[in-house]
Amino acid sequence: MSLYAVIMAGGSGTRFWPLSRRERPKQFLAIGTRRTLIEETLSRLSPLIPKERALIVAGEGHVPVLRSLLDDPWIVTEPCARNTAPCVGLAAIHLLRSDPLAVMAVLPSDHHIEDAAAFRRLVAAAAERALAGEIVTLGIRPNRPETGYGYIHYNREDTQATSKGVEVCAVRRFVEKPPRAVAERYLSEGGYLWNSGMFFFTAARVLSDIHTFLPALGAALDRIAAVLGTSDEVRVTEAEFAALESISIDYGVMEHADRVRVIPADMGWNDVGHWAALADFGVADSLGNVGADGDEVVIVDAHENIVRSGRRLLALVGVSHLVVVDTDDALLICHRDRVQDVRRVVTRLETDGRDDLL
Amino acid sequence: MSLYAVIMAGGSGTRFWPLSRRERPKQFLAIGTRRTLIEETLSRLSPLIPKERALIVAGEGHVPVLRSLLDDPWIVTEPCARNTAPCVGLAAIHLLRSDPLAVMAVLPSDHHIEDAAAFRRLVAAAAERALAGEIVTLGIRPNRPETGYGYIHYNREDTQATSKGVEVCAVRRFVEKPPRAVAERYLSEGGYLWNSGMFFFTAARVLSDIHTFLPALGAALDRIAAVLGTSDEVRVTEAEFAALESISIDYGVMEHADRVRVIPADMGWNDVGHWAALADFGVADSLGNVGADGDEVVIVDAHENIVRSGRRLLALVGVSHLVVVDTDDALLICHRDRVQDVRRVVTRLETDGRDDLL
Numbered sequence: 115m116s117l118y119a120v121i122m123a124g125g126s127g128t129r130f131w132p133l134s135r136r137e138r139p140k141q142f143l144a145i146g147t148r149r150t151l152i153e154e155t156l157s158r159l160s161p162l163i164p165k166e167r168a169l170i171v172a173g174e175g176h177v178p179v180l181r182s183l184l185d186d187p188w189i190v191t192e193p194c195a196r197n198t199a200p201c202v203g204l205a206a207i208h209l210l211r212s213d214p215l216a217v218m219a220v221l222p223s224d225h226h227i228e229d230a231a232a233f234r235r236l237v238a239a240a241a242e243r244a245l246a247g248e249i250v251t252l253g254i255r256p257n258r259p260e261t262g263y264g265y266i267h268y269n270r271e272d273t274q275a276t277s278k279g280v281e282v283c284a285v286r287r288f289v290e291k292p293p294r295a296v297a298e299r300y301l302s303e304g305g306y307l308w309n310s311g312m313f314f315f316t317a318a319r320v321l322s323d324i325h326t327f328l329p330a331l332g333a334a335l336d337r338i339a340a341v342l343g344t345s346d347e348v349r350v351t352e353a354e355f356a357a358l359e360s361i362s363i364d365y366g367v368m369e370h371a372d373r374v375r376v377i378p379a380d381m382g383w384n385d386v387g388h389w390a391a392l393a394d395f396g397v398a399d400s401l402g403n404v405g406a407d408g409d410e411v412v413i414v415d416a417h418e419n420i421v422r423s424g425r426r427l428l429a430l431v432g433v434s435h436l437v438v439v440d441t442d443d444a445l446l447i448c449h450r451d452r453v454q455d456v457r458r459v460v461t462r463l464e465t466d467g468r469d470d471l472l
Numbered sequence: 473m474s475l476y477a478v479i480m481a482g483g484s485g486t487r488f489w490p491l492s493r494r495e496r497p498k499q500f501l502a503i504g505t506r507r508t509l510i511e512e513t514l515s516r517l518s519p520l521i522p523k524e525r526a527l528i529v530a531g532e533g534h535v536p537v538l539r540s541l542l543d544d545p546w547i548v549t550e551p552c553a554r555n556t557a558p559c560v561g562l563a564a565i566h567l568l569r570s571d572p573l574a575v576m577a578v579l580p581s582d583h584h585i586e587d588a589a590a591f592r593r594l595v596a597a598a599a600e601r602a603l604a605g606e607i608v609t610l611g612i613r614p615n616r617p618e619t620g621y622g623y624i625h626y627n628r629e630d631t632q633a634t635s636k637g638v639e640v641c642a643v644r645r646f647v648e649k650p651p652r653a654v655a656e657r658y659l660s661e662g663g664y665l666w667n668s669g670m671f672f673f674t675a676a677r678v679l680s681d682i683h684t685f686l687p688a689l690g691a692a693l694d695r696i697a698a699v700l701g702t703s704d705e706v707r708v709t710e711a712e713f714a715a716l717e718s719i720s721i722d723y724g725v726m727e728h729a730d731r732v733r734v735i736p737a738d739m740g741w742n743d744v745g746h747w748a749a750l751a752d753f754g755v756a757d758s759l760g761n762v763g764a765d766g767d768e769v770v771i772v773d774a775h776e777n778i779v780r781s782g783r784r785l786l787a788l789v790g791v792s793h794l795v796v797v798d799t800d801d802a803l804l805i806c807h808r809d810r811v812q813d814v815r816r817v818v819t820r821l822e823t824d825g826r827d828d829l830l
Contacts, residue, residue, distance in 0.1 A: 131787075132785075132787070412817050412820050412821070414810075414813055414816045414817055414820070415810070415813070423803075425801075426799075426800070426801055426802055426803045427490075427801065427802045427803070427821075427826070427829055428802075428803045428805070429489075429490070429802065429803070429804045429805070429806075429814075429817040430805050430806075431804070431805070431806035431807065431810050431811075431813050431814060431816070431817060432806060432807035432809070432810030432813060433794065433805055433806065433807050436791065436805065438803075438805060440784075440803055441784075442784070443783075443784055443785065444784050444785045444786075444787065445781075445784045445785070445786045445787070445796075445798055445803065446787045446789070447786070447787070447788050447789070447791055447794065447796060447805060448787075448788075448789035448790060448791065449789065449790035449791050451790070452772075452773070452789050452790030452791075453789075455772055455773070455789050455790060456787075456789060458772045458789070459770050459772055459787040459789060462770050462772070463770065463785075468785070471785055
C-alpha cells in the first residue's frame with residue numbers, strides 16, 4: 115500500500131485577524147504551538163507518512179510561504195478556491211499519474227492534535243480500510259453541544275475492528291451544522307461524532323464517486339488529467355477550475371456514497387477555529403490568563419484573558435475574558451464570547467479598502 | 473501691577489503610563505487636547521499674562537522637552553522635587569530680584585480648562601485681591617463626592633465682589649482628601665469647593681508667610697536669594713534643596729495664614745488625574761467610545777471605551793468600559809474603574825528594572 119497525505123492548505127480564514135492575513139492565513143501561523151500549524155501537521159504524520167508522500171494543495175499565492183516554511187515541499191496549486199471536492203479530485207488525478215493504487219489521507223492543514231501517536235494509529239487503521247475500498251472518516255467524540263461543526267451519526271451496532279484493534283463503525287448519515295437544541299440532543303442521545311474533515315479513500319474510489327455524484331467535476335478532472343505534465347496543464351487547470359462550482363467533498367460525495375465508515379477518535383483534537391480555542395490547549399497562569407511563550411505581560415488583577423502580544427509589553431489591569439492580539443500594524447481587543455465577530459472587522463477593512471491590513 | 477504666572481511643571485506622574493514616561497510626564501503630553509497640557513496652560517493665560525511673564529519651575533531633566541515645546545521659555549530649575557512650598561518660594565525669590573511688587577499666579581501645568589475666558593476673568597480678579605495683600609485660591613464647585621481632591625470650606629456669608637464683579641469668599645479652612653462618606657456630606661451640605669491648586673499672592677507676602685510658618689524653608693530661600701546671579705547659585709540651590717523637607721504650599725502655609733480667600737470657579741476645570749478623565753472632556757461617538765483625533769479604530773459592538781491608539785489600527789469587538797493606550801513599546805488595557813491601579817504597573821516595572829519602559 116502506498117499511503118499519501120493530501121494536505122488541504124487553501125484556507126484563507128479571517129478569524130485569526132490581525133495575526134492572519136491574506137498572505138499568511140492560519141495554517142502558516144504558530145497558534146498555541148511552537149511551529150506553524152502546517153509544520154505540525156506534516157511533522158505528526160512522520161514516520162507513518164514521510165514528507166515525500168505528503169502532497170500539499172494550496173493557492174498559487176501561498177507557494178512562497180510554503181517554500182519558506184517547509185523543506186522542498188510537494189505542492190499542487192489550485193488556480194482558485196472551489197471548496198474541498200475539486201481540491202480532493204485534483205490531488206487524486208495527480209497521485210494516479212504515478213501510483214494507480216494510491217491511498218489518500220485527506221487532512222486539513224490547520225488543526226491541532228495533542229496525541230500524535232494515537233492519531234497515526236488511527237490513520238493507519240483508516241488507510242487499511244480505505245485500501246479495502248471503503249471511505250473512512252475520523253469522528254471526534256463531542257464534549258459540548260457545538261454548533262460550529264458538522265456531525266456524523268453512526269451505528270454502534272455495526273462496528274468492526276481492524277487488524278490493529280481500532281474500531282471502525284458504519285455511518286448512518288452526515289449532518290450539517292445543527293442548531294443549538296439539536297446539538298444538545300445529539301450530545302445527550304449519543305451516537306454522534308464531530309466531522310473532523312479527515313477522509314481516507316483510494317484515489318481511484320474517490321474519482322469514481324466524483325464521476326457518479328458530481329459528473330461535471332468528474333468530466334473537468336478528466337480533461338485536466340489528459341494534459342498533466344504537458345505545456346497545457348496550467349491553462350487547462352485554470353480554465354476548468356474557473357468554471358467549477360464550489361462544493362465540499364462531504365456534501366458532494368460522502369453523504370451519498372456507500373461503504374462509508376467512521377473511526378471514533380480520541381486524540382486531543384482541536385480545529386483551532388477562533389482565538390478562544392487557544393484557551394483549550396494553551397498554558398494558563400494561576401488566574402487563567404493564557405499567553406504565548408516569550409510574551410511580555412504585566413498582570414494586575416486580570417484573569418481569564420487570552421493574550422498574543424507582539425513586540426510590545428502588554429499590561430492588563432482589572433480586565434477579564436478578553437482576547438488581545440497585538441501585531442505591528444493592528445491590535446485586536448475582543449470579548450472571549452465574541453471571537454466569531456472578528457470577521458466583521460475584516461469585512462469592515464475590506465469595505466474601507468484597507469488592503470494594507472488584510 | 474505686574475502679574476506673573478508661576479507654572480509648576482515638576483510633576484512626574486505615573487498614572488498616564490504608558491504614554492507618560494520619566495522623560496515626558498503628563499504636562500508634556502497632549503491628553504484629550506490638541507497641544508500638550510503645558511502649551512495649553514501658557515496659551516490660555518494670553519493676553520492677560522504674556523509668556524514673557526510666565527515663569528516655569530521644572531526639574532533639570534525636563535529642560536530639553538520644555539525648550540522643544542515652547543518658544544524661548546523662562547525656566548527656573550529645581551535641583552530636586554520637594555513638593556510645592558519650596559517650588560513657590562524659589563519662584564518668589566527669583567521674581568523679587570527684578571520686581572519687588574510681583575504678584576504671583578501659581579498654576580499647575582497639567583490641568584484642562586474648558587472656558588479660558590472665564591478663567592482669565594477669575595485670574596484677573598484674584599490678582600487684584602492678591603495685590604491688596606490677600607492670599608486667593610480658585611475653588612471648583614464639586615459635582616460628585618470626589619475623594620481624590622482636597623476641599624476648601626468657605627463662608628458664603630462673608631463674600632465680597634471685586635471691581636469686575638467676581639465674588640471672593642472668606643475661607644473657613646482647608647480640608648485634606650476626605651473619605652467617601654465625608655465627601656458625600658460636603659456635597660449635600662454645600663459650602664465646600666475643590667482645591668484646584670491655583671494660588672495668588674504677592675511674592676513678598678508668600679515669602680513672609682513662609683518665614684512665619686516654615687522658617688527652615690525661609691532661611692534656605694534667604695541663602696539662595698543671596699547668591700542668585702552669581703557663580704554660586706547652582707551649587708547653593710542644590711545644597712539647600714537637598715536638605716529641605718517636602719511640603720505643600722497648601723499644608724505648610726495656606727492652612728495657617730490669615731486673609732485667605734477663595735473664588736468659586738465655573739470654568740470647565742479638569743485636573744486630568746487619570747485616563748478615565750478623558751471621558752469628561754473628550755469627544756465620544758454614539759456608543760460612548762472616546763478617542764483622540766486621528767486614531768484609527770474599528771468598533772464592532774463596543775461601547776464606553778476610552779482609547780488612545782498609536783500608529784496601529786485598533787479593533788474593538790464586543791468590549792466595554794476599557795481604557796486602551798497603545799504606544800510603540802507598551803500597551804495598556806485597563807478597566808475604566810481601575811485606572812488608579814495603572815501606577816501598580818509602573819511599580820512592577822520599576823521592581824523588574826525595566827527602565828526602558830519607565
